[in-house]
Amino acid sequence: MLTLPFEEPHVMCEPRFGANYPREGLPESLEEQRKHDADSSNSDMREAEDDISDREEDERDGDQDDNGLPKKRGPRKKRSGKPETDRSKVRRHEANSRERSRMHGLNDALESLRKVVPCYSKTQKLSKIETLRLAKNYIWALSETLSAGKRPDLLAFVQTLCKGLSQPTTNLVAGCLQLNARNFLTDHNGEVMFSGKSPYDAMYSYPGSDVNTPPGHSGSTLDSSAKPFRHYSYSGAYEPYYENPSPEGGSPHFDGQLSPPMNFNGIFSLKHEEPPDYSKGSHYGMRYCSAPGRTALAHNSMYRVSPEGRFPYDLHVRSQSFQAQGEVNGSFHN
């Protein structure tokens, strides 16, 4: 389960940032190199940094550690005998450019990861480390849910999600969850409990709503007024969102949450927006769930496995949204 490798062709195979840097036909001199850099973006900053770097290197030439030995790493130029030639400077600049490009690719991949874990927001980005932690927890939580073969417990799910996260990130996730106070009571021990209903019902049901009725058709709507983030994953209101296959272009005017692929109540919309990576082929979940022998998924469907099937959940065509699902998904937008 969840072992198939992800593919990130748009991220890893597209040297978006490094393309501007000269790889061939290098300038004869460093001055030409810098002149070339000046034509590309951020050139001023880099040039300034180069100057600073050169200056600092000169100042740090005598740096030694506690044992009087030169430090092994760091932006300290080792002038071992022969002076640095223009050629070596150019090569160093090349290496710097490649390193920048590499790091940009890494950051792109990280950004794509941010978009598929809960609580994605363009305005309040998770840090790198928190993104990785949350992603790990998310995978773990989903795996646990699948293994359990029953409807996931929201609190357990959230607890798993928040394991090891910093307090701010935990707060963010909690905020994204919008754990509606009316659905919770706190007992005398400070433990969270639900008011009258089962935890599931408390979180997933709407008064007077049919759980099988898509939000867009039920008349009841999620209260999205309080939070600027976009609800995701199921609502009919998001159908236009689905129509755009690109997560980048899918919400050009929305500066909020885009895609936490999170559904609890047996509906695993592991991906709500179809990224370029997957739009051509299989879906996240399809990769994970379409085991050999399993009923073929209908075109344009998220998942649909009958109760008679091996998969323990009712999986639904993406457009067949559940009100309860919306409740949960909505809770991931703060």
Added chain:
DNA sequence: TAGGCCATCTGGTCCT
């Protein structure tokens, strides 16, 4: 102002 986060530079190491 301290601390967190980040981008960048840099030298070392490994691999082709």
Added chain:
DNA sequence: AGGACCAGATGGCCTA
């Protein structure tokens, strides 16, 4: 030899 990868060092920016 050269590129990829890694990690230390550094400074800038932002926030509590």
